[in-house]
Amino acid sequence: MPNSGQFSGQDAGRLSVDPAAAGEVLDNAAGQLARRLDALAAAPPRIDAARYGPGLADRAAHLVDLVNRAHRVRVSHARRLRHGVDVALGTVRSVQGTDGVSAESLGSGASRGEGSRP
Known part of the structure; x- marks a missing residue:
């Protein structure tokens, strides 16, 4: 995928996300937003x-x-x-868990997911 930050139809088949990196970014964003909410709650407007x-x-x-x-x-x-x-963040964590289960089952040759054949 090009590094230009633009997404084209040609890139659709090559889209990938690093769940660990995405989780880190989202954790950081959640922390920033929590601090922002705390600041807003601590400093409501005081106009008389x-x-x-x-x-x-x-x-x-x-x-x-x-x-x-x-x-x-x-x-x-x-x-x-x-x-x-x-x-x-919940979605990314779900993907991380699914990736781990998939890697484990593919490594052992077993499949345990929905739609698996016995």
């Missing part, structure tokens, strides 16, 4: 509409609402990303 005075109360309340909604969107987005990384 009263700071803007009585003349701007309605605008200040709207601003506070917008800032709080933006924070909730950031938290929600980080949670969705974390969930996606966790799902991908």
